[in-house]
Amino acid sequence: MNEIVAIGVGIGAGLAVLAGAAILSWYVFKPNKIAPSRPALSPIAILFKDQIVIDSTSAASSVLERPILNGASWAEIRSELLVQFPDIPEKTQSGSSCFNAENDPDTTLTLRVNDTTMRLEIKCQPITANQAFEYRRQQSRNQRLQAAIETSPNPIWEMDGHGAVIWQNPAYERICADTGNKLGADCPFELAPPTTNVPTSSRVSLPCKDGSRRWYEVSSKPYNYGWMHFACSIDNLVEAEMAQRNFVQTLTKTFAHLPIGLAVFDRERQLVLFNPALVDLTHLPVDFLSSKPNLLSFFDHMRENRMMPEPKNYPTWREKLSNVISAAREDRYCETWTLPSGLTYKITGRPHPDGAVAFLIEDISAEISLTRRFRSELELTQSVIDCFGDSVAVFSRLGVLTFSNTTYREQWKCDPDSAFAEITIVDATKDWQDACHPCPIWPDLRDYVLTMRDRSAWSADLRLKDGETLTCYIEPVAAGATMVRFSNRIAKPVARDISQTTAV
Template sequence: MDISPAILVLVGLLLAGWTVAAGWMMLRASAQVQAAETTRKSARRLARMIEEAPAVPMLVRTDGRIEGPDRLARWFGLERMPEFISELSGSGVHGLSENQVEQLTAAVRRTQRTAAPFHLAMTPRGSLKALAMKGGLADPSVSPSGAALIWVFDFTETEGELALLRDEATRARQDFGALVGLIEAAPMPMWFRGPDLKLRLVNRAYVTAVGAESPDAVVADQVELVETSKGMTAAEVASQAREQRQPVERIVAATINGARRSLRVTDLPLGSEGIAGYAVDIEEMEEQAREFRAFREVQRSMLDQLSIGVAQFDARRRLTFANQPFHRVFALPPGIVNDRTGFEQMLMVARENGKVPEVRDFPAWRQELTAWFVSDETRREDWPLPDSTHLSIVAQPMPDGGLVMFAEDRTEQLALSATRDTLLRTRAATFDNLFEALAVFAPDGHIELWNRSFSSAWGLEPEVLDGHPQAEDLLAAIERNLADPERIDALNQVIRAATLDRKKQSGVAELNDGRTLDYAGVPLPDGNGLLIVLDVTASRQAEEALRERNRALEEADAVMTRFLANMSYEFRTPLTSIGGFAELLSSGMAGDLPPQAREYAEAIAASVGKLTEQVENVLDLSQSEAGLMPLNKSRLDLLPFLTELVRQRESMIVESGLRLDLRGDSGRRIEADPQQLRRAIGHLLDNAIAATPRGGRIQILINRKSEGTEVVIADNGRGMNQSELARALEGIRPTSDGRGFERRQGLGIPLARQLVEAHGGALDIQTRKGVGTTATIRLP
């Protein structure tokens, strides 16, 4: 079948049309696909932008249903977005409160009815977020049924900033008000000029100073406080401060309340706003400055009259003043103050004149002294000068950085101090070596000074006085040692009379150990009181014994003298016969005696010898008391005489384990009876040997004196108390009936004293219990 060309053409056209249509359809479909993809991307982008936007939309339909992202639910404190607006309150812990939900519901309904927008601010429960809600009627393209579209903003940070700004604004208003009040209440005139240099604001002090009615009147009339000075008005000075951009301060005189006053005026530029100014009344300060200058002149004139050198240095260490004693102490030239000489240079001049101490490194020493200017405390130094002068230097730093230097010549004072110390030591040594017990009491009652005998006299421990106790405490310690504690008031009255009443009183105190003390209070010229205490136990006991025995001794004295004189020869005759017969028996004239009989005969001879010696002592004592002692004086070399006397007792000294020292001048001679002097010294030496324990020491000294010769026999034996010494000196006494004699302590010491006194000398015995005895024989 033949196909016509027309049909082929038609078919070709038809196929071409179908091809074109298919291609167009494919192109259109591809474009729609691309458009849909673009729309999806835009939708996702818009959704993401909404998620990241600072505001989150919430759609509320007419039936109360709501639509919103989960992000908004988190803002409300909910886990997910509820379906209805009434469910925004959540479970009661999170979400909006009931009142907030009701308020939001009412606003939404009003908008849905009237299309009126609303604005709300809410804070969900349990959250710190501050939410702002801006609502309005939704566009029909969003919701054609009249829904409300609410945009929720999180303005937590903005709210904090707004609160901070509100606080700052409030504080700024308060500060501004306080500042205005402070300026208004300021006691000094203050003002403000505008850019045109005219007054705009003045305070009450300014108005009072110029005598105006009100600040407005001052501003209206442009009343100036400060007058024209040095050809410049106050406004011109303010203009100068503005041009220089720095405060201008000046001191001018102005009339304030009808009186001329000195003011310190300051103009303070405030940029382009204007110029502020204030004036300080310095009239009193100027007056004080004038008074200070006058005072300084008077002070320096007075310092010139002092005997102490005074110099002043300023903060630059320059000498600004030095009085005449300071010039004299350091030998400074007259013009050194006018030249404003430096501190270091002044020391150099003083060194050249030999008025500073000699130091190894003078520059270093001088540099150390410059530290006085920066010290926080007063510095004191003593300067010994090469010419034996002693200077006391005091450096007083001043608050302004200067220094005041005092120089005092202490040479004479140191010499007086040394003399005073010597006198005090001498006084202390004298006090300690006095026989009496002494104590010095101050007017306030405390004990100031005492000697070593004071504590022992009252039976106190030395530590009681170490703290300088008050008189009450001392009397309390003494009261325990008194036989009658009530007698302590008498001692207190004596001390009080000497210190306060300035009267001399005395008294007697008896201690519980049997001792008797005499005491007396004496007022001293320095206001103190002196208490003198003397142990009179021995004298009181001796006085009492003498009073009892004086009459008996006077009666027995004559009887004893006559008895001894008449009976002396009666004693000697039988003793001589007994001794002779004993010697005959011992020699065998009557035949040989058995050993025991011979011992008896020798014992009889020894007893006769001792008895003869005692009879001789009694006879010598009686003759001496009667003034009939016969003496055969001759020239006697004392040292060999005593040496022989010691040799006779050498065996006794060695057997007793004693050590004896004999010292003296070998050329000393005296006129004496050798026999009687030997008996006197022998008795004293025998007593010393008997009273000294084994290992003790006996000293015999021969001293040359201007009035004669002194023989001292001293031992460190057991010694005697005063009553034992008194009995030893008595020797014998008559019996109570007056018919016989009673032996007391032996005849050695009384006989020795009588024999020494018969030679025109004296015997002195000093003894102390447990310490020893010293017998001193003084011969012409």
């Protein structure tokens, strides 16, 4: 690219640098003499035979920065001159034609074609001392640009309007060597032909000789009558994207077998991941979920499907949804939804990296039903035991009081529900011993409750300090527990008058 820039500057300013240097030298070294008239410039001329250079002046070689022009083709010379003379034709015609330099009407290029020979001549006005200094500054700047382009690790190349590469930097040449492409042949970067004169960007992969592939992001910008392309390696980015895609696929396969619905929203609150259980639990269409709806749209559709409780004030609830998101990001969101269908869902919010939020939807209807049934059975059992006239207390295999009826609580002035600590068999026997006359059964009773061996039921008579006599029944029950029952009377069967029974 430095060659193109240098030619543009050289033709515009350096065509008469020798004259400018002469003028500058005159003023610097002979200030007391009258300034001479403008010296004659060395002619810039090139002679072609059958479109090939056969002779040229030294000034032409200097301007084009090519020590030897002989043997160069008209196409090569024209491509370098197009920077300053964009109107020169690709195919020349017999006769004489003149072209003005772009943005410099004082510089002209003349073509004289006679049969198979052609003479190219460039004329321009001499430059001043200031222009000479500016030319030197431009040369220094161009050298820096050339060094930057040649040492750049990113491939840069220029293509004409027909898609042919007309210039490239060393990084592009190394890419051609690595991929087995010859310079001047087809471009190794397969780019779609531009349809508009607008800068574009595309991702391209290159196959290498070792079988691997390199990925590049190619930025294309219109330049002159063609395009300038800049490629940047994105191998690490592509590998990271592939790793992320594989990770998401692994998560999807893992979550596909979970009964809990999963919905992951990114930091922009777009749905980026869901599993089949979410479809089953929410009854939301797969195409809707695949369209990556936002969080509000997701809950709106759940509400329309009656898969969430109807809020008393839905617009206000939507405004409060930001609080739900904040709570989920802080791992504080957990709700239980009772749906109109009778199902019960547990909704939990969990924070994810990079501001993402995951919602877990779990059907706990069976668990809630089991809990309610178990609670109902406990209440029924408690009500039945409370109807007994005997005092009943049940201790676990660890000796902790787990169950007692109303008679027991009233008789022994004990309320396990209001106690801060668990009541053990040691605590209970101490209360019983304090209320009774001395009896040797208490150590045996404690050992019986805490033993792990096979046990058989037994009983003992007790006499309270108020004179009442009790019979203590100790019986093993399920799960290694022990039931202790205190009875103050012997139950008698009730006689039934069969004469009053109606015959069937």
